[in-house]
Amino acid sequence: xxxxxxxxxxxxxxxxxxxxxxxxxxxxxxxxxxxxxxxxxxxxxxxxxxxxxxxxxxxxxxxxxxxxxxxxxxxxxxxxxxxxxxxxxxxxxxxxxxxxxxxxxxxxxxxxxxxxxxxxxxxxxxxxxxxxxxxxxxxxxxxxxxxxxxxxxxxxxxxxxxxxxxxxxxxxxxxxxxxxxxxxxxxxxxxxxxxxxxxxxxxxxxxxxxxxxxxxxxxxxxxxxxxxxxxxxxxxxxxxxxxxxxxxxxxxxxxxxxxxxxxxxxxxxxxxxxxxxxxxxxxxxxxxxxxxxxxxxxxxxxxxxxxxxxxxxxxxxxxxxxxxxxxxxxxxxxxxxxxxxxxxxxxxxxxxxxxxxxxxxxxxxxxxxxxxxxxxxxxxxxxxxxxxxxxxxxxxxxxxxxxxxxxxxxxxxxxxxxxxxxxxxxxxxxxxxxxxxxxxxxxxxxxxxxxxxxxxxxxxxxxxxxxxxxxxxxxxxxxxxxxxxxxxxxxxxxxxxxxxxxxxxxxxxxxxxxxxxxxxxxxxxxxxxxxxxxxxxxxxxxxxxxxxxxxxxxxxxxxxxxxxxxxxxxxxxx
Amino acid sequence: xxxxxxxxxxxxxxxxxxxxxxxxxxxxxxxxxxxxxxxxxxxxxxxxxxxxxxxxxxxxxxxxxxxxxxxxxxxxxxxxxxxxxxxxxxxxxxxxxxxxxxxxxxxxxxxxxxxxxxxxxxxxxxxxxxxxxxxxxxxxxxxxxxxxxxxxxxxxxxxxxxxxxxxxxxxxxxxxxxxxxxxxxxxxxxxxxxxxxxxxxxxxxxxxxxxxxxxxxxxxxxxxxxxxxxxxxxxxxxxxxxxxxxxxxxxxxxxxxxxxxxxxxxxxxxxxxxxxxxxxxxxxxxxxxxxxxxxxxxxxxxxxxxxxxxxxxxxxxxxxxxxxxxxxxxxxxxxxxxxxxxxxxxxxxxxxxxxxxxxxxxxxxxxxx
Numbered sequence: 001x002x003x004x005x006x007x008x009x010x011x012x013x014x015x016x017x018x019x020x021x022x023x024x025x026x027x028x029x030x031x032x033x034x035x036x037x038x039x040x041x042x043x044x045x046x047x048x049x050x051x052x053x054x055x056x057x058x059x060x061x062x063x064x065x066x067x068x069x070x071x072x073x074x075x076x077x078x079x080x081x082x083x084x085x086x087x088x089x090x091x092x093x094x095x096x097x098x099x100x101x102x103x104x105x106x107x108x109x110x111x112x113x114x115x116x117x118x119x120x121x122x123x124x125x126x127x128x129x130x131x132x133x134x135x136x137x138x139x140x141x142x143x144x145x146x147x148x149x150x151x152x153x154x155x156x157x158x159x160x161x162x163x164x165x166x167x168x169x170x171x172x173x174x175x176x177x178x179x180x181x182x183x184x185x186x187x188x189x190x191x192x193x194x195x196x197x198x199x200x201x202x203x204x205x206x207x208x209x210x211x212x213x214x215x216x217x218x219x220x221x222x223x224x225x226x227x228x229x230x231x232x233x234x235x236x237x238x239x240x241x242x243x244x245x246x247x248x249x250x251x252x253x254x255x256x257x258x259x260x261x262x263x264x265x266x267x268x269x270x271x272x273x274x275x276x277x278x279x280x281x282x283x284x285x286x287x288x289x290x291x292x293x294x295x296x297x298x299x300x301x302x303x304x305x306x307x308x309x310x311x312x313x314x315x316x317x318x319x320x321x322x323x324x325x326x327x328x329x330x331x332x333x334x335x336x337x338x339x340x341x342x343x344x345x346x347x348x349x350x351x352x353x354x355x356x357x358x359x360x361x362x363x364x365x366x367x368x369x370x371x372x373x374x375x376x377x378x379x380x381x382x383x384x385x386x387x388x389x390x391x392x393x394x395x396x397x398x399x400x401x402x403x404x405x406x407x408x409x410x411x412x413x414x415x416x417x418x419x420x421x422x423x424x425x426x427x428x429x430x431x432x433x434x435x436x437x438x439x440x441x442x443x444x445x446x447x448x449x450x451x452x453x454x455x456x457x458x459x460x461x462x463x464x465x466x467x468x469x470x471x472x473x474x475x476x477x478x479x480x481x482x483x484x485x486x487x488x489x490x491x492x493x494x495x496x497x498x499x500x501x502x503x504x505x506x507x508x509x510x511x512x513x514x515x516x517x518x519x520x521x522x523x524x525x526x527x528x529x530x531x532x533x534x535x536x537x538x539x540x541x542x543x544x545x546x547x548x549x550x551x552x553x554x555x556x557x558x559x560x561x562x563x564x565x566x567x568x569x570x571x572x573x574x
Numbered sequence: 575x576x577x578x579x580x581x582x583x584x585x586x587x588x589x590x591x592x593x594x595x596x597x598x599x600x601x602x603x604x605x606x607x608x609x610x611x612x613x614x615x616x617x618x619x620x621x622x623x624x625x626x627x628x629x630x631x632x633x634x635x636x637x638x639x640x641x642x643x644x645x646x647x648x649x650x651x652x653x654x655x656x657x658x659x660x661x662x663x664x665x666x667x668x669x670x671x672x673x674x675x676x677x678x679x680x681x682x683x684x685x686x687x688x689x690x691x692x693x694x695x696x697x698x699x700x701x702x703x704x705x706x707x708x709x710x711x712x713x714x715x716x717x718x719x720x721x722x723x724x725x726x727x728x729x730x731x732x733x734x735x736x737x738x739x740x741x742x743x744x745x746x747x748x749x750x751x752x753x754x755x756x757x758x759x760x761x762x763x764x765x766x767x768x769x770x771x772x773x774x775x776x777x778x779x780x781x782x783x784x785x786x787x788x789x790x791x792x793x794x795x796x797x798x799x800x801x802x803x804x805x806x807x808x809x810x811x812x813x814x815x816x817x818x819x820x821x822x823x824x825x826x827x828x829x830x831x832x833x834x835x836x837x838x839x840x841x842x843x844x845x846x847x848x849x850x851x852x853x854x855x856x857x858x859x860x861x862x863x864x865x866x867x868x869x870x871x872x873x874x875x876x877x878x879x880x881x882x883x884x885x886x887x888x889x890x891x892x893x894x895x896x897x898x899x900x901x902x903x904x905x906x907x908x909x910x911x912x913x914x915x916x917x918x919x920x921x922x923x924x925x926x927x928x929x930x931x932x933x934x935x936x937x938x939x940x941x942x943x
Binding site: 211356363459 | 587590592627628630635637638639640641642643644645647648649650653654655658659662663664665667668669670671672673674675676677678680681702705706707708709710711712713714715716719742743744746747748749750751753771772775826827828832833834835852857858859861862863864865866867868869872874880884885886
């Protein structure tokens with residue numbers, strides 16, 4: 001077993017701690033794969049007994065990369081439980097926050113977390129700056145920084161950096177691996193844009209700072225937002241603040257249209273074979289999001305809700321987050337225990353009793369026939385599904401939404417590949433770019449909606465009718481959802497006597513990185529790795545390509561326990 | 575990786591990148607200013623950057639959410655690319671580095687072996703200690719073991735953020751994983767605590783540039799925090815302080831007071847008990863800070879801030895303008911403050927403040943309690 005088993009741990013350029021093990025077949029392709037989340041923090045346990053109005057702050061700390069998304073799901077869950085309707089400006093500002101997060105997070109993912117799987121930094125040293133400039137001007141005629149002088153400077157920087165002998169974050173990677181296909185000029189262009197994107201990402205998130213006071217971890221509020229609006233005051237959201245937001249949206253436009261998308265298509269064009277690798281499950285789930293009215297009105301969502309099974313784009317199935325037969329979590333291969341007789345639980349009654357049965361560290365391998373992950377296995381009507389940009393784009397496309405059809409057809413046309421190419425590692429990476437294009441356009445639309453509301457005299461951002469716990473029912477429950485950059489995210493809360501009695505979170509990376517379920521069905525990461533060719537088992541860049549195409553976010557791998565608090569009492573360490 | 579003597583200095587790296595002498599000097603001046611140094615100290619910055627090679631840094635991630643790394647890359651002066659490419663040699667960092675798996679662990683082992691006592695260990699997150707530390711493993715080893723092993727040869731440890739410096743969210747009650755901050759696990763090395771959830775970007779890069787520039791660790795307070803960034807409470811320099819002193823408070827979210835920028839104390843603001851630079855430097859290159867955007871401070875740089883009562887419950891111990899405080903109330907103040915680990919600062923503040931209030935009482939408007 002051990003001889004042909006590849007272990008990648010830590011998987012780097014992700015959030016959190018992920019371990020991948022893969023077994024190669026004689027044909028050099030992966031015939032078995034295992035995905036293990038190796039961190040558990042227990043946030044749902046910590047939330048019990050707390051004030052539900054505080055929950056967003058705890059939940060937001062689930063992830064600082066996709067910051068804000070858990071705060072949004074949390075305030076929505078509490079508002080849903082308490083029957084609070086957020087004023088229109090509050091909803092629009094939340095949409096602006098979320099779209100800002102999409103644009104920032106996706107661009108960072110592409111350049112800083114994913115690109116080095118496709119771009120060979122060392123090869124860039126051989127590039128001719130003049131030829132690079134010509135390439136760059138062809139790829140993106142409107143991007144201003146593409147002169148030979150500019151690329152000469154970048155090349156000089158890179159050369160001196162490499163010659164210094166201190167390669168820092170670039171050392172020991174798979175440079176020179178035959179799987180890298182870009183010519184030196186394209187590599188140099190990509191390295192230059194890695195640096196440009198790093199400079200820019202700190203700018204767009206200033207939108208979060210305006211409305212939420214800081215980033216990472218901006219502030220949210222049950223009932224709306226705390227950023228009061230007063231056009232006649234210099235101590236509230238006023239025209240100066242709005243101008244700042246608008247300027248940052250305009251910069252983001254340029255980055256997405258003239259840097260990210262052209263680079264994405266240029267890089268993808270060198271890797272057409274990856275349009276046939278890494279498809280995985282072929283089942284896709286999106287909760288939908290970005291309401292034009294209110295989160296209880298899915299018909300108004302910019303991202304539609306639905307499920308696609310078996311790559312069937314002719315049918316979008318409905319999703320109900322409260323139906324106990326739809327979303328359920330299993331722990332067959334997870335380091336948790338369920339009460340006797342329970343195999344799968346809906347989040348309203350979900351529990352997590354940690355029960356470590358894996359090997360005692362330090363260990364070499366995990367065993368897929370046993371429990372092997374701190375993640376549970378969420379399933380929709382028993383199906384393993386994939387969530388994330390590809391799921392959203394496919395659900396939008398299959399729902400017949402024109403905006404989605406337009407961006408998909410345009411990209412496929414440019415790459416010269418059929419629609420089936422979307423079911424792949426490359427498709428997943430491309431879908432992220434396509435929805436970023438939608439997101440940056442929607443961002444400006446939401447900004448304009450906010451200005452129109454203000455012009456009409458509406459300046460309310462929060463509904464405080466139910467702020468005081470004395471106005472709450474003795475017992476109530478609710479759910480909140482969002483489409484995080486990485487996919488469908490939802491929180492379920494039960495409030496009892498003004499306190500959180502139970503809190504359950506099912507996150508995108510739990511869907512995607514989940515271990516096998518009781519039927520032996522793989523999670524999305526595992527399924528996507530099956531059949532992938534690996535040229536050199538000692539340098540498995542192919543595994544990183546597919547895993548990174550999901551944009552893993554593992555800190556979210558924390559789960560709930562029973563309401564009696566029977567936690568951690570039976571941990572067994574072998 | 576070259577040997578020590580072969581490493582170019584920061585200035586050599588910068589100049590070979592085409593940075594002119596003039597620009598380099600300007601950079602040093604800006605760096606000195608960012609560190610709060612007088613102009614007479616610029617020469618020391620220049621000298622340090624001219625004579626030293628880049629410092630190897632190993633950046634480990636334990637139980638955390640990566641908000642500290644995200645904050646770090648938001649730094650505007652200096653920008654993250656300058657730090658990573660020109661100022662330090664960031665040799666190990668799961669979040670940003672290109673290599674993965676055993677190639678990464680090789681780097682960590684090599685730095686520990688070849689540069690004993692000459693690298694900085696930066697830690698984001700903390701270590702679970704319960705049940706043998708099984709709640710966080712990397713490469714099949716517990717994070718606890720990796721942390722202890724890597725700290726051995728470090729010249730100093732930087733505990734980035736509240737997770738590393740005081741435990742933060744996973745250590746909140748009932749702390750199901752037994753998560754412990756770095757200073758409770760590493761006792762034989764200097765540990766610099768840089769709290770905040772996350773810390774302000776320029777505070778993070780400021781701590782690094784201070785070490786690089788002056789070849790020493792910054793002066794720390796008794797909680798291990800650099801005094802230059804954590805010496806004052808947010809309340810001390812909050813632009814809404816004038817409204818606090820005048821007794822003008824936001825009474826309900828989105829009310830007229832909120833629109834006029836009145837004080838958020840009654841909405842639960844923790845500014846009066848939180849030591850950080852938010853009201854000085856602000857966030858994301860000075861755009862705003864939580865109070866500036868209408869929400870109270872939740873006290874994210876104070877130890878155990880998650881367990882200091884609900885965020886929207888007003889602090890009971892803060893003397894209000896025009897309020898006569900009794901000895902009993904001073905006692906209560908100390909009790910609350912002890913719970914958050916700032917007893918001495920807080921008590922002395924409370925005593926001074928009460929004396930001041932008594933003096934000003936005649937002209938202060940009596941509004942509350």
